Amino acid sequence: MEKATLLEWYRQMVLIRRFEQKCAELYQLGKIGGFLHLYIGQEAIAVGSIAARRAADHVITAYRDHGHALAVGTETKYIMAEMLGKATGVSKGKGGSMHLADVSRNFWGGHAVVGAHLSLAVGLALSESYRGTDNAVLCYFGDGATNIGYFHESLNLAGVWQLPVVWICENNQYGMGTAVDRASAVSEMIRKAHAYGMEGKQVDGMNVFAVYEATKAALQAVRDGAGPQFLEMITYRFEGHSMGDPLRYRTKDEVEKWRADDPIGILERHLLEQGIATQQELDQVDTAVDAELAAAVQFAEESPLPALEKLYTDIYVDSE
Amino acid sequence: MARITMRQAITDALREEMLRDENVFIMGQEVGVWGGTYAVTRGFYDEFGPRRVRDTPISEMVIGGAAVGAAMNGLRPVAEFMTINFAFVAFDAIVNHAAKLRSMFGGQMKVPLVFRAPGGGGRQLGATHSHTPDVIFAHFPGLKVVSPATPYDAKGLLKAAIRSDDPVLFIEHATLYQLRGEVPEGEYLLPIGKADVKREGSDVTLIGYAQGLQVAMEAATDLAKEGIEAEVVDLRALRPLDMGPAVASFQKTFKAVVVEEGHRSYGIGAEVVARLQEEAFDYMDAPIKRVAQHEVPLPYSRELEQAALINKQRVIDAVKEIL
Ligand SMILES: Cc1ncc(C[n+]2csc(CCOP(=O)(O)OP(=O)(O)O)c2C)c(N)n1
Ligand SMILES: [Mg+2]
Numbered sequence: 314m315e316k317a318t319l320l321e322w323y324r325q326m327v328l329i330r331r332f333e334q335k336c337a338e339l340y341q342l343g344k345i346g347g348f349l350h351l352y353i354g355q356e357a358i359a360v361g362s363i364a365a366r367r368a369a370d371h372v373i374t375a376y377r378d379h380g381h382a383l384a385v386g387t388e389t390k391y392i393m394a395e396m397l398g399k400a401t402g403v404s405k406g407k408g409g410s411m412h413l414a415d416v417s418r419n420f421w422g423g424h425a426v427v428g429a430h431l432s433l434a435v436g437l438a439l440s441e442s443y444r445g446t447d448n449a450v451l452c453y454f455g456d457g458a459t460n461i462g463y464f465h466e467s468l469n470l471a472g473v474w475q476l477p478v479v480w481i482c483e484n485n486q487y488g489m490g491t492a493v494d495r496a497s498a499v500s501e502m503i504r505k506a507h508a509y510g511m512e513g514k515q516v517d518g519m520n521v522f523a524v525y526e527a528t529k530a531a532l533q534a535v536r537d538g539a540g541p542q543f544l545e546m547i548t549y550r551f552e553g554h555s556m557g558d559p560l561r562y563r564t565k566d567e568v569e570k571w572r573a574d575d576p577i578g579i580l581e582r583h584l585l586e587q588g589i590a591t592q593q594e595l596d597q598v599d600t601a602v603d604a605e606l607a608a609a610v611q612f613a614e615e616s617p618l619p620a621l622e623k624l625y626t627d628i629y630v631d632s633e
Numbered sequence: 634m635a636r637i638t639m640r641q642a643i644t645d646a647l648r649e650e651m652l653r654d655e656n657v658f659i660m661g662q663e664v665g666v667w668g669g670t671y672a673v674t675r676g677f678y679d680e681f682g683p684r685r686v687r688d689t690p691i692s693e694m695v696i697g698g699a700a701v702g703a704a705m706n707g708l709r710p711v712a713e714f715m716t717i718n719f720a721f722v723a724f725d726a727i728v729n730h731a732a733k734l735r736s737m738f739g740g741q742m743k744v745p746l747v748f749r750a751p752g753g754g755g756r757q758l759g760a761t762h763s764h765t766p767d768v769i770f771a772h773f774p775g776l777k778v779v780s781p782a783t784p785y786d787a788k789g790l791l792k793a794a795i796r797s798d799d800p801v802l803f804i805e806h807a808t809l810y811q812l813r814g815e816v817p818e819g820e821y822l823l824p825i826g827k828a829d830v831k832r833e834g835s836d837v838t839l840i841g842y843a844q845g846l847q848v849a850m851e852a853a854t855d856l857a858k859e860g861i862e863a864e865v866v867d868l869r870a871l872r873p874l875d876m877g878p879a880v881a882s883f884q885k886t887f888k889a890v891v892v893e894e895g896h897r898s899y900g901i902g903a904e905v906v907a908r909l910q911e912e913a914f915d916y917m918d919a920p921i922k923r924v925a926q927h928e929v930p931l932p933y934s935r936e937l938e939q940a941a942l943i944n945k946q947r948v949i950d951a952v953k954e955i956l
Pocket of ligand 2: 455457483484
C-alpha cells in the first residue's frame, strides 16, 4: 500500500472523528436540530470499504451517514451546511443529518427508515445488471436492520437475480439500546446471509486494512459473477445511539474495552511502528483537518437559510 | 376506431412503451411466465424475455423499493402489485421513498417509475382483497395517483405515466378490465392531472372516477329518461387533483353529487366537497351529496357485498334528494 494512500485513510478517519465531535458541539448549542447519530468508533468501515470501490460503484447507507458522505469525497463544508439546514447543504437543507446524499459521487443517501434502503440497493444493482455493466453497490446497514422484513426480501431477491451488491452489516452490537442477542435469534449476522446463498465473512471492523481487503475481495467476486456478497463488520459505536442517549444498556467497562481498540489508534500505531509516517506528519494531517473543519463550520454558519419560496421546489420534476 | 377492452388498452400501452424505450421494464409477481394475474402482460415474457419482464418472489417490500432504486439510477420500472391490497405491505416504499426522495435530497434524484395495481371491490373476495384505498395514497405529495374509467383514458394515461419523471401509482379497477370503449389507432398521450367532462348536462353535476365514474354514467342515463340532465365529471387523477371542470360545472348546475367506491369517511368526496365550498360557495344551492362505500369491511356474501357498495340507484336517490 502506498504511503500516500495510508495517509489519506488516516486523514479521512480523523476528519470523520473530528467532524462528529464538532457536530456534537453544534448540537448542544442548538445549531443542529433533529436526530444526530455519530459514527465515532466505526470510521474504519466507511473509509476502508469505500477506498476499495471504483467511482462508478454505488454507495447507500442508513441514517448514521456522515462518515460515508465524507469518505466518498463530498466536500466537508456542504455536509456541514446540511447539518445546519442551510441552502448550500448537499440536500439544500431539506434532508438534514440523516439524509445526506451526493448523487454526483454515486452516494445515494442517507436513509432513516431502518432496512428500507436495502431494497433501494437491490434496485440500484438491478439497474447496473440490466445495463450489463460490472459496477457494483456497497450497501451499509446495522445489526438491528437484519431483523426487519426489508433485509430478508432484499437479500433473497438479490440472490435470485444474482445482483452485484456487497451487503455490509456494521455490527456495532446494539440497535438503539437493544443488544444483538436480545433482538436476533442468531448472534452472528452472517448466518442470516447463509439462508440467501451467501457464505459471508466476519471482518474486524476496527482495522481499516482488514475492511479494505475484505471489501476489495467481495467487489472482485461480484464483478467475477459470483453474485451478491455479505460482510459482517464487527465494530462498536463509542458514543450513544443518538444525542441524548442515557446509555443505560451497557457498562462503562464494556465501552472502555472497545475503546482500547480505537480504529484510528490501530492505524496510527501501524503507521508509526512500521516507520511509514512520522508523528510530525500525522500532526500535520490533524492540523489540516482542523483547519478544514473550521472553514466548513464558518461556511455553514455564513450560508443563507433556504428561501421560503423553495418550500414547493423539487417535489415533482414535471411541474418544474 | 376500434372498440377494445380496458385490459387490452393497458396491454397495448405497456407494449408500445416497452418497444419505444429500452429503459422501460416490468417487474412483479406472475407478470412473466404466467402472463399476469389479470392477463395484462400475456405474451410479454416471450416477446421481451426475462430481462425486461421480471418475475419476482412474493416480496412486496422489495418490489416497491427495488423499483425506486432502479428508477433513481435512470431506468423506468413498471412494477406491478398483484392487487392494491398487497401494496399496503409496500406502503413504506411507496409513500416514504418513491414519493419523498426527490424533495428530501434537494432535487438530486428523480424517481420515474409506475406502480400498477388492480383494485376495487365487487368480486366476492372478502374484506382483505376488496379495498378501494386510492385516496390514502393520494394524501402524499410527491406521488401521482391515477385511476382511469375508460379504455381510452387508460391507454393515454398509462403511456404518460411511464414517461413521467415522477412516481405514479396507476390503479386499475378490476371490474373494468372487460369494459369496452373506443380507442384510436396510433399513439396518443393524455395529461396526468386533468379532469374530463364525460357527459354534458345542466341540472346536476356528478363527480367521480374509475368505477365510481361508470356508476355515475349509468345513473345519468337513467336520470335522462326522467328528464334530468346530469353533467358527469371524471377526475381521472386524485393527485394532482384538477378541480377545474368540476367547479365550472357546479357553477352551472349549483348542485353536485360525488360518487366514489371507497369508504365515505375521509374519502375523495370529502376533499371535493371542501374544495367546492372553498371555490364556489356562492353557487351552492343544496347540500352536496356523497355516494360511497358503507363503513364496513366488505363482506363475502354477494347480497351483503353489493349492499355495501355503490350503485346507480344510490346515485339517483341522492340526486333526487337535492333537486
Ligand atoms: C422501521 C423503523 N423502525 C424503527 C426505527 C427507529 N430506529 C432508528 S435507528 C434504530 C436502531 C437501528 O439499529 P442498527 O440497525 O443496529 O443501526 P445502528 O443505529 O446501530 O447503526 C431504530 C430502532 C426506524 N428508524 N425505522
Ligand atoms: Mg447497531
